[in-house]
Amino acid sequence: MGLSWQQGPLGAGPVGHFLTPDPLPERLLFAERLRRRMRVKFNDTWIADSDDVVLLHEPGRYPVAYFPRESVKAGALVAADKVTQHKDLGLTAWYTVSVGDRATQRAAWELIDLPEYAADFQDRIAFAWRAMDAFYEEDERILGHAADPYHRIDIRDTSRTLEVRVGDTVVARSQNPIVLFESGFAPRWYVPLADIDSTHLTSVEGQTFCPYKGLCDYYDVAGVARGAWYYANPYREVDRIAGTVSFEPDRVEVYLDGKRLELEPGQRVVAHGVDRGLDVDEVKGL
Structure with a gap:
């Protein structure tokens, strides 16, 4: 469990409840600075490296790490002819990740039509977990998904x-x-x-x-x-x-x-x- 997954406070079936006089919105999203250095490896190359990662907690999903665009290796992202609609955050543009002799389609994305309240994710890139070779916090590999700071x-x-x-x-x-x-x-x-x-x-x-x-x-x-x-x-x-x-x-x-x-x-x-x-x-x- 974490903030938004399974029985988390912002999940679909929370084990507890908020003490508020009015019902909360059906979906609540939460953004926060990770405050840890995070890196991404693809084709034996570091393609993203930042200590300014923002996590998106979204109901029913694992936390997703968004990297500043400037922290992504130049030339690693190739715009794909694919744009989808996020349920809450507008349009999503997809990228092929390409390094050396290897390329994986729809391996990264960017939220490009953000509402004003979600400006935290402006000019940030997220990478598909399965498509990458590995994710690291500092020098230790993390598995499964971005670590949820609310999981204890x-x-x-x-x-x-x-x-x-x-x-x-x-x-x-x-x-x-x-x-x-x-x-x-x-x-x-x-x-x-x-x-x-x-x-x-x-x-x-x-x-x-x-x-x-x-x-x-x-x-x-x-x-x-x-x-x-x-x-x-x-x-x-x-x-x-x-x-x-x-x-x-x-x-x-x-x-x-x-x-x-x-x-x-x-x-x-x-x-x-x-x-x-x-x-x-x-x-x-x-």
Whole structure:
């Protein structure tokens, strides 16, 4: 989640609500300076480099980074014979990105008919994530989409008792699980492998990708398809969940201090998938 994605405050299904006497507009867009140096690589060449990037938060979309036109490599943008209409911000002109022997059509765009209130995006270029080789903040590659500054993860130890069952089968029982709080989502409880009867876990094919945690693998649990997941090599910011497994409370029975957990309405996570043109080996290598 972030400001405008999934259950974010400006998203389509916010988990909270604004305390205002009048209804807010159906769509609210938000612009802000990223305040981080950001770079874009294409055909082994840096084609954009700026510490003056502006993020656009738009309902139902990942944040999009807009670079000052002067920060884009000269000659890298070739005007395309394509103009579309943005729902809120006027006309959008599209570009082919071309460097050396490589060119990708509709790989960048510019908002060219902006209303006065959206002048933050005047003379700025955005790049299609899948079309580029890589995006960086400073010297570290970022994956999936531009990092959302409103997305937060907190991990806490707890002494509460967590038990996982499938029918009469006890799959796991722990008195020292850890809980992961992620912006806008229900808490997720992770159980150390030592507290799980691993004979009931069967690894399955298929991974998803979280830009904030890394590659996620899945287990079938006592015959229940994809009833649990884990991060074998989580990003260092969340490495406390390494060696733990989380169970899906709407697929298997998860009890916390004797009370069965259920996902709150609207709390189901929309998986990213191994997205944005990344393959598994590439993500694991970072």
